[in-house]
Amino acid sequence: MPELSVDAPLDGSGAPGPAGLGEPVVRVRPAWTASLSLSTLAVFMAFMTPIQILLPLQLEHIDPAHKSTALAWVTGAGALIAVVANPLAGALSDRTLSRWGRRRPWIVGGALAGAAGLAVTAAQHSVLGVALGWCLAQAGLNGMLAGVTTPVADTVPVEQRAEVSGWTGIMQSFGLVLGALLTTLLFTGVWSGYGSLALLTVALALPFVLRFPEPVLPRALRPALDLRGILAGLWISPRAHPDFAWAWLTRFLINLGNALGTLYLLFYLTDSVHYGDPGTGVLILTVIYTLFAALTAVPVGRISDRRGRRKPFVLISCAVMAVAAVLLAFVHTWTAAMAAAAVLGAGFGVYLAVDQALVTQVLPAALDRAKDLGVINVANSGPQVLAPALAAPIVAWLGGYTALYLATAVVTVLGGVLVRNVRSVD
Incomplete structure (x- = not known):
């Protein structure tokens, strides 16, 4: 493979070297950040709204007696698909020679496939059908996510990266707000809720794709299109790249805490807080x-x-988020829930901006950025697989919601402590 010089002339991407493979040196414009944030909003709106609202309502209608177990199975199956789809899509994105660049085809294609999966999910009337539809949606949306997360590492200089990550990070929670508003106030049916999400997922992806071109990867630099090699490359040795491994584990634990705390939020308000709506x-x-x-x-x-x-x-x-979890564990009132939401939001906002910037600074290779970020994103989706298996028995047999939120606090604090093992980033 030809040697890459990070001092090569700019190619228009904001980063030196062919196809923006070097470290970015030119600050991105607000319009670039805003358009990427809209694409991020689209993918997380499509991810989170079904998990928090549409899937629980749909499964409660299909099987009210086993709604918790059904939700755990469906979200766990979808997360398992995400664990595979995201790094695989990232590896293929790194190898894409399209004249539209490496990331934009995956953003558009993933949005279309994710929208199709949401439509299929909406049409189901059995738990198995919902699970299959949601798995299809997860596969498409994770292809989109692979394209959406990598431009920050490709294009944004290190000294601007946490700020840009802050803008894209808050789109994760804003996506749920927008999706919730749509599905509770405007499109109150299951089918119309999924349909509105599907349309907006595609529409919000287009501004970034249409407005900001990216350089084409030279064929001489493309990693081999070998399935066995691609699959082998999904393993990143902790011995060879310890900072990457510690960053991955930190994110996994923090997201596990988040998943434990949010999976049964609707049921927590119903069964423990006794909130009327x-x-x-x-x-x-x-x-x-x-x-x-x-x-x-x-x-x-x-x-x-x-x-x-x-x-x-x-x-x-992490310390701030743990305080919110402890509050939920011991005070089961609506006022406490609102206070905990404020504290948790403040903590998670800091985490979203800074951790994403940290992760982009420990990626092993420029040619594999999307694949490596896909492996990092397993630390987002993997906890969605594990959390139902942990949360269900905790709620049922090991102390109910008090034990669940104490477990959330412990896991979150542990994740924060382990970030200290990352040596190459202050």
């Missing part, structure tokens, strides 16, 4: 959470960029 309650808590995440993500991201430090902010964010 739990669907609306989830929406209110999500709005509070998103507001406080927005208040912290970008400002703290700028501070992190200016100081060149990431790990202290990750530690602080």
Whole structure:
């Protein structure tokens, strides 16, 4: 493979070297960040709204006596698909020679496939059918996610990365707010809810794809299109890349805590808080959470960029999120739930901005950025597989919601402590 010089002339992507494979040196414009944020909003709206609202309502109608177990199976199956689809799509994106670049075809194609999966899910009337439809949606949306997450590493210089990650990060929670508003106020039926998400997923992906071209990967630099080699490359040795491994484990544990805390939120409001309208309650808590995440993500991201430090902010964010979990564990009231949402949002906003910037600084190779970020994203989706298996017995036999949220706090704090083992980033 030809040797890549990071001092080569700019190719228009904001990064030196062919196809933007070197370290980016030119700050991205606000319009670039805004368009990428819209694409990120699209994919997380399509991910989170079904998990938090549509799937619980659909499964409660299909099998009310076993709604918790059905939700655990469906979300767990979808997350298992995500574990495979995201890094695989990333590896294929790294090898894409399209004249539209490496990322944009996957953003559009994934959006279309994800929208089709949402439509299939909406049409199902059995738990198995819902699971199969959701798996199809997860496969497409994870292809889109592979294209959406990599441009930050491809194009944004390190000294701007936490700020941009703050903007894209808050789109994760804002996606749920927008999706919740659509599905609880405008499109209240299951079919119309899924349909509106499908249309918006495609529409919001288009501004970034149509407005911002990216360089084409030279054929001479493309990694081999060998399935066995691609699959082997999904394993990144912790011995060879310890900082990557510690960053992965940190993210896995923090997202496991988040998954444990949010999976049964609708049922928590119903069964423990006894809130009269739990669907609306989830929406209110999500709005509070998103507001406080927005208040912290970008400002703290700028501070992190200016100081060149990431790990202290990750530690602080985990401590704050653990406080919110402890509050939910011991005070089962609506007022406490709102306070916890505010605290959790503030902590998670910091985490979203700073951890994503940290991760992009420990990627093993420029040619494999999308694949490596796909492996990192397994730490997002993997907990969705594990959380139902842990949460269901905790709620049923090991102490109910108090034990569940205490487990959330412990796992979150552990994730924050382990980030200290990352050596190449301050």
